[in-house]
Amino acid sequence: MKPLANPTYLRALRGQSTDYTPVWIMRQAGRYLPEYRATREQAGSFLDLCRNPELACEVTLQPLRRFPLDAAILFSDILTVPDAMGLELSLNEGIGPQFAHPVRNAADVERLPVPDPEDELGYVMEAVRTIVSALDRSVPLIGFAGSPWTLATYMVEGGSSKDHRRVKAMIYESPQVTHRLLEITSDAVAAYLNAQIAAGIDAVMIFDTWGGTLGDRAYREFSLAYMARIVSQLNLGDENDPDGRIPVTLFTKGGGQWVEDIAATGCDGIGLDWTTSLGDVRTRLQDRVTLQGNMDPMSLYASPEQIRAEVKAVLDDFGSPGRHVFNLGHGILPDINPDHVAVMIDAVHSLSRR
Numbered sequence: 001m002k003p004l005a006n007p008t009y010l011r012a013l014r015g016q017s018t019d020y021t022p023v024w025i026m027r028q029a030g031r032y033l034p035e036y037r038a039t040r041e042q043a044g045s046f047l048d049l050c051r052n053p054e055l056a057c058e059v060t061l062q063p064l065r066r067f068p069l070d071a072a073i074l075f076s077d078i079l080t081v082p083d084a085m086g087l088e089l090s091l092n093e094g095i096g097p098q099f100a101h102p103v104r105n106a107a108d109v110e111r112l113p114v115p116d117p118e119d120e121l122g123y124v125m126e127a128v129r130t131i132v133s134a135l136d137r138s139v140p141l142i143g144f145a146g147s148p149w150t151l152a153t154y155m156v157e158g159g160s161s162k163d164h165r166r167v168k169a170m171i172y173e174s175p176q177v178t179h180r181l182l183e184i185t186s187d188a189v190a191a192y193l194n195a196q197i198a199a200g201i202d203a204v205m206i207f208d209t210w211g212g213t214l215g216d217r218a219y220r221e222f223s224l225a226y227m228a229r230i231v232s233q234l235n236l237g238d239e240n241d242p243d244g245r246i247p248v249t250l251f252t253k254g255g256g257q258w259v260e261d262i263a264a265t266g267c268d269g270i271g272l273d274w275t276t277s278l279g280d281v282r283t284r285l286q287d288r289v290t291l292q293g294n295m296d297p298m299s300l301y302a303s304p305e306q307i308r309a310e311v312k313a314v315l316d317d318f319g320s321p322g323r324h325v326f327n328l329g330h331g332i333l334p335d336i337n338p339d340h341v342a343v344m345i346d347a348v349h350s351l352s353r354r
């Protein structure tokens with residue numbers, strides 16, 4: 001395979017030197033871009049867009065045409081996996097994602113299959129292959145999945161939820177059933193990510209959006225343990241492969257207190273939200289892993305001057321050049337002005353140039 005024209009993101013994750021701090025944005029292909037809204041319209045709906053490899057490729061590339069981003073991320077959603085497990089996903093503007101068949105008890109759990117990703121999720125693998133070919137080794141492509149715990153919150157609640165009451169009741173009332181659900185979901189996620197790797201992604205990210213809502217012991221037992229299990233099941237290759245080992249980033253929103261344990265999973269990168277200091281975590285982990293983050297997504301509402309100052313503050317908090325991938329601390333919001341995104345990316349590149 002030919003080398004990447006811009007390997008900065010992968011180099012930062014592997015702990016190699018870089019000319020500047022690489023940057024990408026969670027949800028970079030999304031509603032804040034008018035061209036995204038137009039393509040979603042053309043597809044019919046968000047799910048139609050996910051299931052159309054040509055159009056999924058188109059929206060993956062849209063932010064890269066506008067901004068000099070250092071990575072592309074597959075356009076899809078974490079909830080395609082439970083959909084393929086038979087829960088039947090729908091997504092409605094204003095309501096959010098919903099499952100027709102939520103998982104509520106032991107019998108529901110035992111019925112769950114581990115889907116064959118090339119079959120039930122073949123449209124995602126086709127999108128990966130289409131994007132890989134369109135990118136033509138310009139920048140790396142990040143593939144992703146949800147963490148088993150985060151997927152379980154949607155699978156048990158039947159959709160988004162304020163307090164995750166049902167799934168949290170389940171961990172205390174029926175821990176064995178919960179573990180069985182997380183085991184099956186982990187196997188589904190590992191198979192799904194391995195299929196994305198076979199289809200050509202260059203890096204893996206696992207989104208644990210709701211791990212931070214768990215108590216300390218429950219986080220380790222019900223979220224982190226299953227992410228660790230997935231990391232150990234991935235076909236990442238090794239340092240001696242001509243293209244290098246595929247790096248894995250774990251992002252637990254609200255997970256700053258667990259970074260030592262997250263690093264112990266063998267991941268290469270840890271995503272952090274804006275409530276944690278990059279500099280503090282760097283001191284705790286001593287550059288054993290790469291840190292991704294962590295500008296407050298809301299700071300993009302500010303003026304260009306304030307955005308530049310905020311970027312500088314994040315870079316300064318991280319400190320001297322090292323294992324850092326710049327990002328927001330969570331997904332970009334739908335009403336952000338794209339011009340402000342351009343200011344942020346330019347500031348990251350120019351202020352961090354060695």
Ligand code: CP3
Nearest residue numbers: 026027028029030046073074075076077078096207209331
């Ligand atoms: O980062 C990227 O650009 C890649 C695409 C991506 C999407 N969702 C597209 C999307 C990724 C990586 C995700 C992950 C995802 N999906 C997570 C974890 C990351 C996070 O943000 O915490 C979660 C929890 C979901 C579940 C999900 N998908 C919800 C709760 C919603 C509705 C809420 C909302 O923002 O409207 C979605 C829909 C969704 N996924 C959209 C996009 C662009 C918006 C749908 C639309 O275009 O109408």
